[in-house]
Amino acid sequence: MAVIDDVARLAGVSKATASRALSGRGSVADATRQRVLQAAAALDFRASPAAVSLATGRTGALGVLAPAIDTWYVSTLLRGIAEAALSHDLDVVLYDLGRGAEMRERVFERFRQRHHIDALISTTFALTHREVSRLASIGIPAVALGDGAAGVRSWCLDDERVGTLATEHLLSLGHRRIVHVGGSTVLDESLFAAERLRERGYQRAMRAAGLQPAPTLLHDPTAEASYAHALSMLRSPDRPRAVFAATDEIAMGVLLAARSLGLRVPLDLSVVGVDDHAYAAAFDLTTVRQDPREHGERIVDWLVADLAAPSGDTSHELIEPELVVRGSTAPA
Amino acid sequence: MAVIDDVARLAGVSKATASRALSGRGSVADATRQRVLQAAAALDFRASPAAVSLATGRTGALGVLAPAIDTWYVSTLLRGIAEAALSHDLDVVLYDLGRGAEMRERVFERFRQRHHIDALISTTFALTHREVSRLASIGIPAVALGDGAAGVRSWCLDDERVGTLATEHLLSLGHRRIVHVGGSTVLDESLFAAERLRERGYQRAMRAAGLQPAPTLLHDPTAEASYAHALSMLRSPDRPRAVFAATDEIAMGVLLAARSLGLRVPLDLSVVGVDDHAYAAAFDLTTVRQDPREHGERIVDWLVADLAAPSGDTSHELIEPELVVRGSTAPA
């Protein structure tokens, strides 16, 4: 494999000039640049990432810190990040926190090593306070998608707005017996934050309509747990006529339960979810959409700009959710 | 941040000795090694990955080449890979091929650069012949999970066995009107290979039972497309009494269609899927399990061993599938 010295020799210039011509930094005469570029192409020259990294202190890689990536939201987000990173000529290094404490500890220990990555993207609401402060002490810039930490640029879906959007949709259809089914409290406190905000949005919308919010039903945020809980909820004689589920996965569990009980959706029961999960259309589910792929692209673009010219921006930006009406909701 | 010179000085030895003591290569007196280790710990020394990489030619990273990672199989596989890589102190660099041709081209172009990664794991059946040969010319060792390429160590689910397992289960329950619903041919030829094998397994089992296999119904391998197709299939007067779906996602579409037509599962219709998808239990779906997480761990472990001592092994290993019986299948 050709090295930069070969290119310089073939172009009849010094290593330094070749480097300048190749990287675009520093000024080089046009004719000289052309010769260098041609020589590089002829030799199929590729700079050694390790050498560049050692000389510049940059790695050309972005780290992504994610809790269990086998979920719709995180894996879709990752696609957006990977695509955007590639277009900026950056590698994506994946750190999966898993679902247990042991992995998390090992990942954070690994972070203390130097210069594996130029910047870190922490995704979804899974960092503890201790982890946030550990990240801060590493010295590489970090941004967060989700509940923002102090001193870190972050984006977050406006989860309270999610709750009011979904609830107001049901209210506008004339529903009054509306129940909110949420996720569990067993996961991280910071994940719980999103759930609490969605619940609060629901309660606010109910009260604004002069209605008493029903107690939120909590369980594991999976279709399976939701199915089991929804069965008993829907068997009750005073069952709700409308359900606002905190995620599409939960909503799917409710839909499956309703169907197996012979309830017709949306005639006997209206259901709204959150996410616009890949299956939401197949379930004909009305939902509040968020677009993780676009989130990923947005965060990478921002990071690349900030890497080039650090802005010191530590703002926390709310992402506006969008209601998608499908066939799972109908007038009361 | 402390460098190895600081460690050497504190321990009262030379850089060379410090390096030997830290890496474990070369012989160092026990007492000396202890002093170096203590000094390193005291200074919280971490070797610079870039410098190590430049000196040794190793990057300490594994590349993972994946088609669209927002699918259950790939994202779960990625978890297994990430966890295993972490335990071997390796980074995971993600290359998402996406669903279009443009991304693929850019990813493969990127591969031509040197030494981003020590080895490459290509996952699921998505490589074209041209891509396989491009990979081969890169010079970094590659292994494949899926349809094996010549000269590359590979693992693959025994897809024909998948088909016979599922079909024989339905046959053993007394079913005779069994239809196979498969994925589409619009994706890569190599993905199609798995589908064809599952179909062949179905046909073989049917013929072995003295039955005529029905023509396979093909459509996009999503729950949504499956739902639409299943509706018309199940409305037909001579509808099947049992369905073997090529994936759980397809099976879910069939189940949703059956329920919306008022058909009772498994009384009126038995359904078998493939994967043991995260939702399979919620759907109470009988399925042929594969364990992508375990596949990921297995492949990384093999790779690490082969990196340490290249075996030249280019064998192609079949992974045995396992039937999981749940409530979506019952006697005819």
Add this chain to the structure above:
DNA sequence: CTGTTAGCGCGTTCAC
């Protein structure tokens, strides 16, 4: 605008 020189932080000969 260009060439020379000096590192970046390690691993690794080769002497001793």
Add this chain to the structure above:
DNA sequence: GTGAACGCGCTAACAG
């Protein structure tokens, strides 16, 4: 078993 010197491939600082 240990130390001095060199090299990995590139970029940055300084002259010219």
